Amino acid sequence: MQTYIARRLLAAIPTIFGITVLIFLAMRVLPGDPFLAVGGDTASTMRMTDEQVQQARAQLGLDRPYWQQYLSWMGDIARGELGRSFWRDEPVRDLILRRAPISAEIATLAIVVAWFVGIPLGVLSATRTNTVIDYIARVFAVLFIAIPGFWLSILIVTVLVLTFLWRPPITSVDLWVDPWTNLQMVIGPGLVLGFGIAAVLARFSRSSMLEVLGEDYVRTARAKGLAARAIIWPHALKNAMLPTITVTGTAIGSLLGGAVAVETAFSVPGLGLTLVQALNERDWTIVQNLVLLYGVLFTLVNLLVDVSYSWFDPRIRYS
Amino acid sequence: MNAVIATPSSPPHIEALQTRVLGGVLRFARWSPLTSVALFLLVVPIVLAVLAPVIAPFDPTLNQYSKLVQEPSATHIMGTDKLGRDVFSRLLYGTRVSLFVAFAAVLLGEALGFFLGVATAYIGGRFDLVSQRLVDVVMSFPTLILAMLLMAGLGAGIATIIIAIAVTRVPGSARIIRSVALSVKSLPYVEAARVVGASHWRIMLRHIAPQCVAPLLVVFSLNLGAAIFAEAALSYLGVGVPPPTASLGNMLGEQNAQSFKPPWWLVVYPGLAITIIILAANLVGDSLRDFFDPRLKGRGMGR
Numbered sequence: 001m002q003t004y005i006a007r008r009l010l011a012a013i014p015t016i017f018g019i020t021v022l023i024f025l026a027m028r029v030l031p032g033d034p035f036l037a038v039g040g041d042t043a044s045t046m047r048m049t050d051e052q053v054q055q056a057r058a059q060l061g062l063d064r065p066y067w068q069q070y071l072s073w074m075g076d077i078a079r080g081e082l083g084r085s086f087w088r089d090e091p092v093r094d095l096i097l098r099r100a101p102i103s104a105e106i107a108t109l110a111i112v113v114a115w116f117v118g119i120p121l122g123v124l125s126a127t128r129t130n131t132v133i134d135y136i137a138r139v140f141a142v143l144f145i146a147i148p149g150f151w152l153s154i155l156i157v158t159v160l161v162l163t164f165l166w167r168p169p170i171t172s173v174d175l176w177v178d179p180w181t182n183l184q185m186v187i188g189p190g191l192v193l194g195f196g197i198a199a200v201l202a203r204f205s206r207s208s209m210l211e212v213l214g215e216d217y218v219r220t221a222r223a224k225g226l227a228a229r230a231i232i233w234p235h236a237l238k239n240a241m242l243p244t245i246t247v248t249g250t251a252i253g254s255l256l257g258g259a260v261a262v263e264t265a266f267s268v269p270g271l272g273l274t275l276v277q278a279l280n281e282r283d284w285t286i287v288q289n290l291v292l293l294y295g296v297l298f299t300l301v302n303l304l305v306d307v308s309y310s311w312f313d314p315r316i317r318y319s
Numbered sequence: 320m321n322a323v324i325a326t327p328s329s330p331p332h333i334e335a336l337q338t339r340v341l342g343g344v345l346r347f348a349r350w351s352p353l354t355s356v357a358l359f360l361l362v363v364p365i366v367l368a369v370l371a372p373v374i375a376p377f378d379p380t381l382n383q384y385s386k387l388v389q390e391p392s393a394t395h396i397m398g399t400d401k402l403g404r405d406v407f408s409r410l411l412y413g414t415r416v417s418l419f420v421a422f423a424a425v426l427l428g429e430a431l432g433f434f435l436g437v438a439t440a441y442i443g444g445r446f447d448l449v450s451q452r453l454v455d456v457v458m459s460f461p462t463l464i465l466a467m468l469l470m471a472g473l474g475a476g477i478a479t480i481i482i483a484i485a486v487t488r489v490p491g492s493a494r495i496i497r498s499v500a501l502s503v504k505s506l507p508y509v510e511a512a513r514v515v516g517a518s519h520w521r522i523m524l525r526h527i528a529p530q531c532v533a534p535l536l537v538v539f540s541l542n543l544g545a546a547i548f549a550e551a552a553l554s555y556l557g558v559g560v561p562p563p564t565a566s567l568g569n570m571l572g573e574q575n576a577q578s579f580k581p582p583w584w585l586v587v588y589p590g591l592a593i594t595i596i597i598l599a600a601n602l603v604g605d606s607l608r609d610f611f612d613p614r615l616k617g618r619g620m621g622r
Contacts (some may be wrong), residue, residue, distance in 0.1 A: 015456055016458055018456030018459075019456055019459055019460070027468075142598070147594050148597070150551075150571075151590035152556060154571060155587070157584055158581045161583065162583065176367070253462070254461065256461040257461035257552075258463065258552075260463060260556065261556060276558075285488030291460070291467070294464045295459055298460065302459065311450050
């Protein structure tokens, strides 16, 4: 098991290196110039003179050769500094540390909701095929996979404002300082994202449960007279959970991406909203480091999924 | 690729594939009424989008400052927005732009994935290894984040959003095609072609590629749903289709969630349109896959 984990960790290193290169190429080499939109004729929000643009470029080190820029970025990361935000004049590290907790809370809430809604729904649906419950579960799954989370969020905010004249608080409060205000902020995004993943989970756990229920050992258990409950939970569910783990992994990918739009819709100041603001302000130091964070997180999640998968199914370790 | 299939001189196995697909489509229509409804839901927005210039009662970018943020009425059946533009007309043109972006992105992304998949499977060796690691890197970004990164590099615009979404569709398609092409590559008739002395290009394009078209058609619809979602999210976040051009996503972005009395009609209609298109595309895609590849039956797709 240890050697397997070590092997997987080693394999992740070139991937993360590739991620940094891809981000760097996208930010520096692709034709869009961060300062074209600020200076020059196409200026939209702010105008800078040519000299100011030159100065800013020099300040950010954009006038150096690409390889130097890349190495200095790697150096920043190695020192744990991540550079300074261009407009906010604040270390990007501090910004991320300040805004990450609320995103982490939302993600945790979403995954808990997804598991506690999605899996039971999938199991119920599989054990009672073609009943009302099955029908409801399937409609739920199809619907929530299709509805964009951010639209649902806008809709919820709109309805809350129109009917109760209430909107979620928009200034960040830590969980341990004021749990009630904090809860009001995370509950909306958490539920919306959670139901989105729950729909995918319900669907997958239904199909994998159906598959397992058709296996020989389930038939044997039934033939020797075990109660339905004794078959479903210990025999079938354990084995049906395997594909569900993989799905949770991919779902976290859509969670990380989807949270960006959902946080924006609820105006929750998490990492997602930070990324959107940075993109619109063209604060490239923030953008490249945040995207790197998302890439590394997702890589680690996939790693975790693979490892836990091999823990549940030892056959995988040896292949 | 279609031209290759339709050539009368096509080898027999391709004709067999052709009749299989055609017959399949016919049986498919009778097979599932739900799918028919989904197809209908997908075709209606497409028709409306194509006919937008004929149907739309107003110019979608016409500002009428005497009619700012009006509720739905007889003249403006879906109301007007903050610049006094007719929401119904914008919805029609927005659907047009969103569908165009999604179709173009999926076509481009699947085409790139197709060639990458066939090439890596056929050439193999170090080229395959390097391409696989590259695909791994691209896949280790959440799709929406990757698209946002590319939009940051390329700048907002219709062409750039098509490229950004297309790139997110490449790895998945390449993986599917690579596995199909690998199995086709080892079939006796490919070996026969090599023995007869066919060039590598000829083997790849005439003998392997045609066999790989079907799997891509099957996932086309699912990719379309994902692309519609991506366009909507990117444009909503302000890094997609730039205003004043309407798209389903940026129509949602223009309404300001901070206002004290948000106009519900600016929220409900574009979102409903997005949801219906994604729903229909997913349903059609699921049935297509169940039909052509029963092994995958019931495996849903996440975004």
